[in-house]
Amino acid sequence: MKKKFTIYDIANALNITAATVSRALNDNPNISKATKELVLKTAEKMGYEQNKLALALKSGKSNNVGVIVPRIDSNFFGSVIRGIEEELNPFGYHVIICQTNGDEAKEIANIDALLNSQVDGIFISTSSKDVASFERILRKDVPLIFFDRKKTMNNVSSVTINDFDGGYKATQHLIDNGCKQIAHFSGDLNIEIFNDRFAGYKQALTDNGIDYIEEYVVKTRSNVEDGKKAVKKLLKLKNPPDAIFSSSDWDALGAIQELRTKNYKIPEDISVIGFSNEPFTKFMELSISTVDQFPLEMGKITAKVFLEQVNNSEKVKIEKKVVLEPELIIRKSTKKTAVKK
Amino acid sequence: MKKKFTIYDIANALNITAATVSRALNDNPNISKATKELVLKTAEKMGYEQNKLALALKSGKSNNVGVIVPRIDSNFFGSVIRGIEEELNPFGYHVIICQTNGDEAKEIANIDALLNSQVDGIFISTSSKDVASFERILRKDVPLIFFDRKKTMNNVSSVTINDFDGGYKATQHLIDNGCKQIAHFSGDLNIEIFNDRFAGYKQALTDNGIDYIEEYVVKTRSNVEDGKKAVKKLLKLKNPPDAIFSSSDWDALGAIQELRTKNYKIPEDISVIGFSNEPFTKFMELSISTVDQFPLEMGKITAKVFLEQVNNSEKVKIEKKVVLEPELIIRKSTKKTAVKK
DNA sequence: TATTTTTATGTAATCGATTACCAAAAATAA
DNA sequence: TTATTTTTGGTAATCGATTACATAAAAATA
Numbered sequence: 001m002k003k004k005f006t007i008y009d010i011a012n013a014l015n016i017t018a019a020t021v022s023r024a025l026n027d028n029p030n031i032s033k034a035t036k037e038l039v040l041k042t043a044e045k046m047g048y049e050q051n052k053l054a055l056a057l058k059s060g061k062s063n064n065v066g067v068i069v070p071r072i073d074s075n076f077f078g079s080v081i082r083g084i085e086e087e088l089n090p091f092g093y094h095v096i097i098c099q100t101n102g103d104e105a106k107e108i109a110n111i112d113a114l115l116n117s118q119v120d121g122i123f124i125s126t127s128s129k130d131v132a133s134f135e136r137i138l139r140k141d142v143p144l145i146f147f148d149r150k151k152t153m154n155n156v157s158s159v160t161i162n163d164f165d166g167g168y169k170a171t172q173h174l175i176d177n178g179c180k181q182i183a184h185f186s187g188d189l190n191i192e193i194f195n196d197r198f199a200g201y202k203q204a205l206t207d208n209g210i211d212y213i214e215e216y217v218v219k220t221r222s223n224v225e226d227g228k229k230a231v232k233k234l235l236k237l238k239n240p241p242d243a244i245f246s247s248s249d250w251d252a253l254g255a256i257q258e259l260r261t262k263n264y265k266i267p268e269d270i271s272v273i274g275f276s277n278e279p280f281t282k283f284m285e286l287s288i289s290t291v292d293q294f295p296l297e298m299g300k301i302t303a304k305v306f307l308e309q310v311n312n313s314e315k316v317k318i319e320k321k322v323v324l325e326p327e328l329i330i331r332k333s334t335k336k337t338a339v340k341k
Numbered sequence: 342m343k344k345k346f347t348i349y350d351i352a353n354a355l356n357i358t359a360a361t362v363s364r365a366l367n368d369n370p371n372i373s374k375a376t377k378e379l380v381l382k383t384a385e386k387m388g389y390e391q392n393k394l395a396l397a398l399k400s401g402k403s404n405n406v407g408v409i410v411p412r413i414d415s416n417f418f419g420s421v422i423r424g425i426e427e428e429l430n431p432f433g434y435h436v437i438i439c440q441t442n443g444d445e446a447k448e449i450a451n452i453d454a455l456l457n458s459q460v461d462g463i464f465i466s467t468s469s470k471d472v473a474s475f476e477r478i479l480r481k482d483v484p485l486i487f488f489d490r491k492k493t494m495n496n497v498s499s500v501t502i503n504d505f506d507g508g509y510k511a512t513q514h515l516i517d518n519g520c521k522q523i524a525h526f527s528g529d530l531n532i533e534i535f536n537d538r539f540a541g542y543k544q545a546l547t548d549n550g551i552d553y554i555e556e557y558v559v560k561t562r563s564n565v566e567d568g569k570k571a572v573k574k575l576l577k578l579k580n581p582p583d584a585i586f587s588s589s590d591w592d593a594l595g596a597i598q599e600l601r602t603k604n605y606k607i608p609e610d611i612s613v614i615g616f617s618n619e620p621f622t623k624f625m626e627l628s629i630s631t632v633d634q635f636p637l638e639m640g641k642i643t644a645k646v647f648l649e650q651v652n653n654s655e656k657v658k659i660e661k662k663v664v665l666e667p668e669l670i671i672r673k674s675t676k677k678t679a680v681k682k
Numbered sequence: 683t684a685t686t687t688t689t690a691t692g693t694a695a696t697c698g699a700t701t702a703c704c705a706a707a708a709a710t711a712a
Numbered sequence: 713t714t715a716t717t718t719t720t721g722g723t724a725a726t727c728g729a730t731t732a733c734a735t736a737a738a739a740a741t742a
Contacts, residue, residue: 004481006728017692022730032690047480052458053403054728057394057697063458064405064437073423073637078414085413085440094458096405096435099426113435117393117404139388140345253624279619283594285626296414347698358722363700373720395698398727687740696730703725709718 005048013042025050056118065306066114068098068107068124070149075278076295077125080147083299084123091307093120102127115140121306125149129190143309147302148293149193157309157320159302163193166291166326167200170245170273173289173328175208177336179243179271183216183234185227185251197247197275216241220251227254235262242270243334249274249281252288256333271334287331294324346389354383366391397459406647407455409439409448409465411490416619417636418466421488424640425464432648434461443468456481462647466490470531484650488643489634490534498650498661500643504534507632507667508541511586511614514630514669516549518677520584520612524557524575526568526592538588538616557582561592568595576603583611584675590615590622593629597674612675628672635665 007021014021016035023031024039042048056062067084069077085095096119098110104127111133114122121143128134131151137144138155146158174182184201187194198217205212218233220226227250234240246252252274256266264270266286273289274281281288301322309318348362355362357376364372365380383389397403408425410418426436437460439451445468452474455463462484469475472492478485479496487499515523525542528535539558546553559574561567568591575581587593593615597607605611607627614630615622622629642663650659 007730008728018729019693019731020691022728023691026730028731030690035690049453049457051398051728053394053398054697055730057392057398057699057727058729058731060697062394071423072413072426073416073419075414075416075419078416078419081438082412082414082440085438089439092454094437094439094454096437097422097426098430098435099423112390113433116390117397117435280621280624283621283625348700349698359699360701360723361721363698364721367700369701371720376720392698395727396700398697398729399699399701401727683742685740685742687738689736689738691734691736693732693734695732698727700726701724704723705721707718707720709716711716712714 004051005046006051007048010039010042010046010048013046014038060118061120062118063092064094064096064117064119065121065123066096066098066110066117066119068100068110068114068122068126070102070125070127071099072097076148076276076293079295080125080299080302083296083301084303085299087300087303088306100127104128104130108133111137115142120310121145123147123302123306126151127191143306145302145306145309147298149191151192155317155319157305157318157322159298159305159322159324160193161293161298161324161326163196163326164200164203166275166293167197167245167247168204169200169326169328170275170289170291171201171204172208173330173334174243174245174271174273175204175210177243177267177271177334180210181213181216181239181241182210182243182245183218183241185218185220185230185244185246185248185255187220187222187247189219194247201245220246220248222248222250224250224254224257227251227256228258229254231255231258244270244272246272246274249276249278249288249290252290252333253280256286256288267332267334267336271336273334277329281331286333289331289334290329292327292329294327298324345392346387347392348389351380351383351387351389354387355379401459402461403459404433405435405437405458405460406462406464407437407439407451407458407460409441409451409455409463409467411443411466411468412440413438417489417617417634420636421466421640421643424637424642425644426640428641428644429647441468445469445471449474452478456483461651462486464488464643464647467492468532484647486643486647486650488639490532492533496658496660498646498659498663500639500646500663500665501534502634502639502665502667504537504667505541505544507616507634508538508586508588509545510541510667510669511616511630511632512542512545513549514671514675515584515586515612515614516545516551518584518608518612518675521551522554522557522580522582523551523584523586524559524582526559526561526571526585526587526589526596528561528563528588530560535588542586561587561589563589563591565591565595565598568592568597569599570595572596572599585611585613587613587615590617590619590629590631593631593674594621597627597629608673608675608677612677614675618670622672627674630672630675631670633668633670635668639665 007018010021011018024036100107123145125148150158186198189195218230220230252272275291277290277292281290305320348359351362352359362380365377441448464486466489491499527539530536559571561571593613616632618631618633622631646661
C-alpha cells in the first residue's frame with residue numbers, strides 16, 4: 001500500500017516549493033541547472049509520475065477522444081478503431097470506446113457521458129434519427145466527426161465512403177454479367193448508408209433501362225438468418241431474381257447458404273454480391289463478391305481530420321467531408337467463368 | 342462559442358454558494374426543498390453538466406479502465422472488449438483501449454500512460470516477457486487483471502482458458518480419428534498460451550503411446566502465409582504428417598489453402614484443426630475444426646472479477662484465477678465421414 | 683561603490699467539484 | 713419568554729498540477 005507521490009512531496013523533500021518542482025519537470029527556462037537536476041533525480045528516486053487528471057482539469061484538455069460505434073466485434077468497426085488508435089496514439093491521445101448496439105437512447109447516454117468526462121473529441125458512427133445530441137456536442141465546442149454512418153450537418157466533418165457508388169458499382173457489375181432481375185437486400189433505410197446503397201442500386205437499374213421492381217427489395221438486418229429468410233421470400237415470387245445485391249456480407253452469406261440447400265447454382269442460377277469485404281467472404285470456397293470500404297483507412301483519416309481541427313488556431317470552423325471511393329471486389333459468387341482471387 | 346457552466350455560475354445566479362449547489366445536485370439531505378428545486382431548475386435551464394474530471398481529481402476515481410491488447414481488429418479481442426464494455430458500462434465505467442501489436446515496449450508505454458491518467462483498473466492480454474511493469478501497477482494499488490495471455494504472478498487475478506486442455510482435446514480428437522503422425526503449428530513458445538497448447542499436444546501424444554517427433558513442430562505467427570510455408574516444409578519430410586493441429590485458425594487456413602493447391606484431400610489425406618473459432622472457420626465450404634475460447638464470456642468475467650475487486654472493502658488482496666474450459670468444435674476439416682455443423 | 687539587469691524562486695490563484703466544520707435561523711421544548 | 717435542538721447554508725480546505733506576478737539574490741554595468 002504505497003502512496004502516490006506528488007510534486008508537493010518532492011518539494012517537501014527538497015525544501016523548495018511545488019512551483020519550482022513543476023518548472024524543473026517541465027523544462028521551464030527560469031530555473032538553475034543544479035535545482036533542475038536535483039529535482040529530476042529526486043523525482044526519479046521517489047518514482048514520481050504526473051497525475052494527468054490534475055493537468056487535464058487545469059488545462060481543459062483530457063487527451064482522450066471518444067469513439068461511438070454500434071459494436072466493436074465486427075471486422076469493420078474493429079479496423080476503423082484500430083486506424084484511429086494507431087494514428088492518435090503518437091500524439092498522446094487515448095481512445096475511449098462506447099457501443100450502442102444500434103440503440104439511439106444508448107447513443108445519447110454515451111454522448112453525455114463522454115462530454116462529462118471532458119473528451120477532446122467525439123467520433124461517431126451514428127444510429128440516431130435525431131441530431132439534437134450532436135448539436136449539444138457542437139455547443140460545447142467539442143470537435144465532432146462522423147464516420148461511415150453520418151448525419152448531414154453543417155459545420156461538422158465526416159469521413160465516409162461513397163455508398164451510392166458502391167451500390168451502383170455492385171449493381172452495374174451484376175448487369176454487366178448479364179443479370180436482369182436483380183434483387184436487393186436493404187438495411188434500415190433511415191440510415192444514410194443503406195439508403196445511399198439502395199439509391200445507387202436504383203440508379204444503375206435506371207441507367208441500364210431495367211425496371212425497378214419493388215418486390216425485389218427486401219429489408220434485412222445484417223445477419224445470416226435475415227439473408228436466408230429474404231431468399232425464401234424472393235424464391236416464392238412468380239418471377240424470381242437472377243441476382244442479389246445485398247447491402248451486407250452477412251445477409252449475402254445467409255442467402256448463399258439457403259440457395260445451396262435448395263441446389264441453386266451460384267453464380268450460374270443466381271449471382272450474389274455483398275458489401276463490406278468481411279474476412280470470411282474471401283476465404284470461403286465459394287468466395288463472395290463484395291464492396292471494400294477500407295475501414296483502416298477510414299479510421300486513420302478520421303483521426304487526421306480531428307488533428308487538423310484541433311491544431312487549427314483560426315476561429316473559422318473547419319468542415320471537411322471526406323468521401324472514400326469504395327472498391328468492387330469480384331469473386332466467385334458473381335463470376336460466371338470461374339476465376340481465382 | 343458558448344462557455345461551459347459550473348456550479349459557481351449557478352451559485353452566482355442564485356446568490357448562494359457553490360457548496361449549496363453541490364448539495365442540491367447530490368441529494369444531500371442538509372438542504373431545504375425549496376433551494377434544491379431552485380438549483381435543479383436553474384441547472385437545467387443553464388444546461389449545466391458535471392465536470393467528471395474535477396470529480397475524478399477530488400475522489401481519486403476516474404471511472405475509466407484501461408484494456409491493453411495486441412490488436413482490436415481480430416474477432417477474438419474485439420469480442421473480449423465487447424464483453425468488458427457491456428459488463429462495465431452499467432456501472433459507469435468507460436473503457437480505454439490500447440494496442441501493442443505484440444510489442445513489449447509499446448505495452449510498457451501504454452501501461453505508463455494509463456497509470457498517469459489514473460485509470461481505476463488495467464486489464465491486459467500481455468506480450469511481455471518481463472513482469473517489471475506489472476509490479477509497478479501493483480505498487481500503485483491499481484487492480485490488474487490478465488486475460489487470455491497472462492503472466493503467472495502472485496496476488497494478481499487472471500481470466501484465461503485452459504490452453505493445455507484445448508491442445509490436448511484437439512490432438513486427442515485427431516488421434517481418435519485414426520491419425521498417427523500429427524504435426525503442430527506452435528506460436529511463440531515464450532507466450533504462455535502457445536506453450537500450454539504445445540504441452541497439451543505433447544501430453545496427448547504421450548498418453549496415446551505416440552512418439553513425439555520434433556520436426557513435426559513448426560513455429561508460425563498466426564497468419565495465412567506462415568501456414569502455407571509451414572505446410573511446404575512438412576511435405577518435404579520423408580515421412581509427412583497425416584494431421585495438423587495449428588495453434589491458430591489463420592495458420593490452419595493457410596495450410597488448407599496450400600494443401601488444396603497440391604491436391605491433397607482434407608480430411609482424408611491430412612486432417613487440419615485450428616484454434617480460436619474465428620468466424621471464417623465456420624463459413625468456409627470446407628469448414629475448419631477448431632477450439633472455441635468463448636471470448637465474449639472471457640470479457641464479461643474479466644469485468645466481473647474487476648468489480649468484485651474494487652467492491653471488496655477488506656484489506657486482503659483478492660486473487661482469482663478463472664480458467665474457462667475450451668470447447669472442441671468438430672467440422673469438416675477433420676471429420677472423415679462428412680457431417681454438417 | 684552604486685545602480686541596473688538578470689536569474690532563480692516563492693506566493694497565490696486557478697481548474698471544478700466535494701465535504702468537514704461552523705454559525706445563523708427556525709422550530710421546538712421548558 | 714428563554715433555552716435547546718434542528719435545519720439550512722456558508723467558509724474554507726482539498727484533490728495535483730500550472731503559471732502570472734512578485735521578490736530576493738546574484739551578476740553585470742556604470
